[in-house]
Amino acid sequence: MTTVVLLGAPGAGKGTQAVLLRDRLGIPHIATGDLFRAAVRDGSALGVQARRYMERGQLVSDEITVKMLLDRLAEPDARDGAILDGFPRTRVQAEALDAALAAAGSQVDRALLVEVPERELVRRLAGRWICSMSGHVYNLAANPPQIPGTCDLDGSNLVQRADDKLETVQARLRQQLAALADVVDHYRDANVLAAIDGLQPIPDVTEALVAALAAARSAG
Ligand code: ADP
Numbered sequence: 001m002t003t004v005v006l007l008g009a010p011g012a013g014k015g016t017q018a019v020l021l022r023d024r025l026g027i028p029h030i031a032t033g034d035l036f037r038a039a040v041r042d043g044s045a046l047g048v049q050a051r052r053y054m055e056r057g058q059l060v061s062d063e064i065t066v067k068m069l070l071d072r073l074a075e076p077d078a079r080d081g082a083i084l085d086g087f088p089r090t091r092v093q094a095e096a097l098d099a100a101l102a103a104a105g106s107q108v109d110r111a112l113l114v115e116v117p118e119r120e121l122v123r124r125l126a127g128r129w130i131c132s133m134s135g136h137v138y139n140l141a142a143n144p145p146q147i148p149g150t151c152d153l154d155g156s157n158l159v160q161r162a163d164d165k166l167e168t169v170q171a172r173l174r175q176q177l178a179a180l181a182d183v184v185d186h187y188r189d190a191n192v193l194a195a196i197d198g199l200q201p202i203p204d205v206t207e208a209l210v211a212a213l214a215a216a217r218s219a220g
């Protein structure tokens, strides 16, 4: 079982890279943000609860988030592991993941931190457009669709996320950068952290992530 955790601030490029890594590693990409957005779309009880936090740019409570993630990890496609994107985002979540993996005789193999300065994060989130059907991620400057407003992969309309408006972005960064620092410390202490320069072009970031994973394998 291989569990890889992708860490980074909102807008660092986690979702973009997780899809590319999924294709390389052959394990599913699990993003708690995507799970919450699907719950909000479905209008489920979970979605109603999560929406209140997401609208304000706040983290959803650890209790709700951990339960949702562990339920997802228990599904058959994650038997051989997963790439976790956007989880854990607090120390409590990191400890809950460690405990669940330890109970299955496993552990987080690598925590990959995609580092991007705050000014660039704001710029990226302002230019982010996502596919309304499947969440494929584009950027007006760095990764534009071939036909404006249309997803290259399935032809759906592209939309901006409700929480990518400037004031919500600022609230998200305020709260989430401090929490991220705690999670980074947690994985540094566990000796599984690798930091990657997220300012590089998208394919170069992917190569750096793959190299960090290979280095961990040969060292372990
Ligand atoms: P996260 O999942 O960390 O919030 P995303 O993967 O959604 O971040 O990326 C945020 C925005 O930045 C998207 O518009 C994406 O296309 C763009 N982006 C991702 N990686 C890069 C990169 N290396 N250089 C420039 N823009 C990028």
Ligand code: AMP
Binding pocket: 010, 032, 033, 034, 036, 053, 054, 057, 058, 059, 060, 061, 065, 085, 086, 087, 088, 089, 090, 093, 163, 172
């Ligand atoms: P993301 O798509 O990763 O940017 O997440 C969108 C929003 O979902 C975040 O701003 C939070 O409100 C919520 N969220 C996603 N993952 C988590 C998490 N691990 N813990 C708490 N809230 C989360």
